Amino acid sequence: MIWLTWRQFRVSAAVAFAALAALAVVLGLTGPGLADEYSAGLAACVAGSRDCVEFGQLFFRTKQDVFLVVSLIVLVLPALIGLFWGAPLIARELEGGTHRLVWNQSVTRTRWLTVKLALPGLAAMAVAGVSALLVTLWAGPLDEAAAQDVPRMTPLLFAARGVVPIGYAAFAFALGVATGMVVRRTLPAMAVTLALFTAVQVAMPLLVRPHLLPPVRTLSEITALDVEGIGTPEDRSVLVRVQVSGTDRWILSSRTVDASGHTVELVPLPTSVCAPGGGDDRPPPDAAPPRPRPAPSWLSACVAEMKRLGYRQEVTYQPDSRFWPFQWLETGVYALLTLGVTALCFRWIRRRPS
Amino acid sequence: MTAVVAAQGLGKKYGRRWALSDLTLEVPAGRVVGLVGPNGAGKTTLLSLACGQIAPTSGTITVLGGTPAAGPAQLAKVGYVAQDTPLYPGLSIADHLRLGARLNPTWDHELARRRVERLGLDPARRAGRLSGGQRAQLALTLGIAKRPELLILDEPVSALDPLARREFMRGLMEAVADQELSVVFSSHLVSDLERTCDHLIVLAGSRLRISGDAEELLATHHRLTGPRRDPGRLPADQHVVSASHTDRQSTLIVRTTAPILDPAWTVSQVSLEDLVLAYMDTPPPAAAPRPVLEIQR
Numbered sequence: 001m002i003w004l005t006w007r008q009f010r011v012s013a014a015v016a017f018a019a020l021a022a023l024a025v026v027l028g029l030t031g032p033g034l035a036d037e038y039s040a041g042l043a044a045c046v047a048g049s050r051d052c053v054e055f056g057q058l059f060f061r062t063k064q065d066v067f068l069v070v071s072l073i074v075l076v077l078p079a080l081i082g083l084f085w086g087a088p089l090i091a092r093e094l095e096g097g098t099h100r101l102v103w104n105q106s107v108t109r110t111r112w113l114t115v116k117l118a119l120p121g122l123a124a125m126a127v128a129g130v131s132a133l134l135v136t137l138w139a140g141p142l143d144e145a146a147a148q149d150v151p152r153m154t155p156l157l158f159a160a161r162g163v164v165p166i167g168y169a170a171f172a173f174a175l176g177v178a179t180g181m182v183v184r185r186t187l188p189a190m191a192v193t194l195a196l197f198t199a200v201q202v203a204m205p206l207l208v209r210p211h212l213l214p215p216v217r218t219l220s221e222i223t224a225l226d227v228e229g230i231g232t233p234e235d236r237s238v239l240v241r242v243q244v245s246g247t248d249r250w251i252l253s254s255r256t257v258d259a260s261g262h263t264v265e266l267v268p269l270p271t272s273v274c275a276p277g278g279g280d281d282r283p284p285p286d287a288a289p290p291r292p293r294p295a296p297s298w299l300s301a302c303v304a305e306m307k308r309l310g311y312r313q314e315v316t317y318q319p320d321s322r323f324w325p326f327q328w329l330e331t332g333v334y335a336l337l338t339l340g341v342t343a344l345c346f347r348w349i350r351r352r353p354s
Numbered sequence: 355m356t357a358v359v360a361a362q363g364l365g366k367k368y369g370r371r372w373a374l375s376d377l378t379l380e381v382p383a384g385r386v387v388g389l390v391g392p393n394g395a396g397k398t399t400l401l402s403l404a405c406g407q408i409a410p411t412s413g414t415i416t417v418l419g420g421t422p423a424a425g426p427a428q429l430a431k432v433g434y435v436a437q438d439t440p441l442y443p444g445l446s447i448a449d450h451l452r453l454g455a456r457l458n459p460t461w462d463h464e465l466a467r468r469r470v471e472r473l474g475l476d477p478a479r480r481a482g483r484l485s486g487g488q489r490a491q492l493a494l495t496l497g498i499a500k501r502p503e504l505l506i507l508d509e510p511v512s513a514l515d516p517l518a519r520r521e522f523m524r525g526l527m528e529a530v531a532d533q534e535l536s537v538v539f540s541s542h543l544v545s546d547l548e549r550t551c552d553h554l555i556v557l558a559g560s561r562l563r564i565s566g567d568a569e570e571l572l573a574t575h576h577r578l579t580g581p582r583r584d585p586g587r588l589p590a591d592q593h594v595v596s597a598s599h600t601d602r603q604s605t606l607i608v609r610t611t612a613p614i615l616d617p618a619w620t621v622s623q624v625s626l627e628d629l630v631l632a633y634m635d636t637p638p639p640a641a642a643p644r645p646v647l648e649i650q651r
Contacts, residue, residue, distance in 0.1 A: 001456070001457060003452070003453075003456045004453050004456060004457065007445065007449060007452075007453075008442070008444075008445075096440060096442070096443065097436065097438060097440035098440045098441065098442055100407065100434070100436035100437075100440055101436060101440045101441065101442075101493070101496070102453075102457070103407065103423075104405055104407075104429065104432070104433070104434035104436070105429065105453070105454065105457035105458055105500070106426045106427075106429045106430035106457060106458045106459060106460070106500070107426065107429065107457050108423070108425060108426060108429065109423075111426075351409075
């Protein structure tokens with residue numbers, strides 16, 4: 001049975017191996033240069049100084065595109081595995097009627113399915129694991145440089161690093177197999193698999209991941225850096241919009257509350273104390289300021305007034321230090337999903353009419 | 355002798371339709387059994403039940419004394435050549451033989467190799483590029499080289515041209531002669547069975563119409579021709595299988611173990627084909643006892 005499974009799987013395995021080898025070569029060739037450039041740049045500046053921060057940001061921005069492409073490979077890989085390995089695995093047998101051939105050899109269906117799931121399933125996890133490891137190693141300097149702009153807990157980055165890709169690949173494969181069993185035709189099974197897997201992958205960061213561990217909730221003073229915009233709709237008052245930027249954390253929600261704890265969209269302030277001056281009514285031009293600028297004195301006055309009136313910023317977030325606990329937790333969630341779907345596959349094969 | 359297939363009140367329902375209902379029969383060992391019936395009579399359903407591909411909705415079926423597909427040992431005892439002889443199009447002939455060798459402890463490699471050689475097939479040829487006849491032959495080789503005690507074939511020749519059909523049946527009969535093999539195969543063509551089968555099962559409308567050894571069936575069925583008369587007025591031991599009437603004449607096919615004494619009838623032999631057609635044509639009698647011939651040995 002192992003021989004037959006391997007015989008049917010070997011072309012797919014060869015393609016995957018070749019792609020993985022190509023990825024390894026490309027990353028292996030460019031990785032050391034990237035690391036050297038980063039460490040040389042850091043060595044040239046005084047640690048913690050403004051220059052160092054600037055270098056890090058510049059380093060990341062020049063390589064943003066390739067960084068994105070490499071991360072996308074890891075993101076897309078599980079879906080590809082589910083589509084091209086999972087969905088056709090049983091659907092193709094059912095479509096061609098070959099299940100009637102193979103189920104009448106001296107091998108029980110349960111054993112047949114076990115081997116058929118195990119070999120490509122383990123291969124899928126291996127491919128996902130190796131590619132995630134390669135990318136995590138390669139992107140180490142970039143991840144570090146980008147930590148200010150893109151914390152590791154950011155959904156896109158979180159899913160492309162560490163061990164979760166292994167869980168995604170295992171689940172995508174099992175999902176594809178189960179879909180193929182139910183749909184019974186290869187192409188529709190692939191389409192359904194893609195739709196289901198995408199839905200799960202979108203639902204996970206939106207609905208499940210924020211609650212894997214109880215998020216941290218802080219109520220903090222508003223600083224000048226948090227002020228996102230100031231408008232002056234009337235002569236006598238200004239409206240301040242406050243938004244904290246996410247460094248070293250994955251912000252789930254951020255709202256401004258007044259002294260009694262009610263959410264306020266915009267903070268109204270009298271112009272007598274807070275008068276935006278010099279025509280510069282949007283102090284930090286970028287959402288993420290390139291570096292901490294000294295706040296103009298009028299802004300400090302506005303901030304002081306907000307503080308006096310009791311406005312504060314309530315932020316719920318998952319700190320970046322939870323990256324690894326979250327990686328293991330989410331891998332565990334996907335392992336459970338995979339086991340559940342696999343159990344359905346075995347149930348199906350025991351009861352299924354031909 | 356033990357029965358190769360024994361069914362008790364066997365039924366299989368797909369959705370709300372019974373593909374096979376209330377089937378009770380016993381097939382003795384060492385026979386070449388022909389399973390005949392019109393399309394949709396339940397032939398494939400019965401064979402799928404016998405090889406454990408599907409589970410019955412009601413009743414029981416045992417094959418060679420065991421539950422179909424209950425385990426590797428049971429699977430090894432039963433060979434199955436499915437309808438349309440499915441093969442892996444991407445795998446070569448040699449790969450298919452290897453598949454058989456890997457998946458069957460009882461595999462007879464020498465036999466398989468000889469058969470492929472005699473068929474003049476290149477072992478490196480992909481199964482997807484074989485003709486229908488060659489595909490069927492390869493599927494048959496897989497079934498035979500497994501060395502089963504019972505080989506089940508589902509419409510193996512229905513898609514083949516007459517020449518390929520004859521070749522296939524010859525291969526099958528050689529295997530039956532060489533090995534101690536019981537065979538059950540289905541067809542909707544009676545002519546396929548006439549030369550090869552020594553036991554018949556006739557299905558129609560998802561029900562068993564008759565089953566029995568061919569010789570016995572021929573000996574107990576007669577065609578009666580005579581002046582027109584109501585078939586209901588025949589002696590009680592004569593079961594009318596089919597009746598056709600013209601203005602003045604009646605032609606009946608009846609089943610009876612007693613001799614026909616009425617001098618008004620001209621009694622003639624029926625052929626196996628006439629017999630099968632007679633059973634396939636007519637609906638089963640609603641209240642009459644099911645016409646099952648007991649095998650007496």
